């Protein structure tokens with residue numbers, strides 16, 4: 016199966032008491048399924064996965080798969096710092112209608128590269144589904160070299176990489192050296208540049224509120240319209256700058272609530288609520304039709 020394309024990294028809506036709001040989750044999934052995107056990346060950091068219990072993460076995967084339409088490609092993020100927990104999540108996702116799994120590299124404890132490879136192999140075996148490995152040097156505490164990324168891509172069952180890095184030279188090298196794999200751009204801020212460097216898809220949190228713009232950026236790059244792609248990326252980044260100022264996840268939930276897609280904007284503590292000042296910035300962008 017070819018996994019290339021654009022995927023929204025989904026959010027988990029919570030009630031004020033921090034329990035999962037099922038109606039909001041279903042509504043957000045439906046909204047994303049009608050957005051023209053190719054699929055959903057479910058249960059990643061955008062979904063506040065590391066603030067949820069394993070049971071809640073499995074429940075989120077279940078609820079999303081139930082609400083999604085059959086035309087969407089579904090990727091379940093099952094990453095955790097513990098291989099055992101990742102295996103539990105992978106086994107659960109393996110029994111659901113997900114086409115692939117993905118896992119962030121284990122963080123906090125220093126992990127040797129051979130341990131990392133074994134971690135990925137064990138998780139792949141538990142799911143029995145293709146794996147999208149994840150390079151995120153800024154937060155994962157691991158700065159993989161190009162050679163190490165190539166080695167991960169050669170593990171049995173690995174079909175793709177989510178490259179959340181601003182290193183576009185490495186993006187070009189990895190895409191050139193692995194033409195048969197899907198390489199996803201992970202920073203929405205550089206989707207146009209990542210695609211020029213050879214990425215054949217993107218996974219992003221802000222696709223939840225600017226799907227059409229991301230689709231248009233991809234179309235502009237694929238039709239050699241660099242000027243158009245730059246203009247669209249600049250529009251996207253005005254919004255992303257505001258979200259980064261707010262806190263990306265609380266900011267996205269605030270916008271989705273203002274637009275009536277979800278009714279509850281709460282996050283899991285310690286994530287912030289949006290301040291009045293940031294609300295005003297986001298309201299102005301909504302009024303201007305930016306999102």
Ligand code: HMN
Pocket residue numbers: 024025058059060061062092179201202203204218219220221255259263
């Ligand atoms: C996830 O696991 O949900 C992803 O990491 C989603 C995605 O790649 C986001 N990355 C991070 O949050 C680190 C981006 O969409 C990101 O939110 C965006 O580029 C704004 O910085």
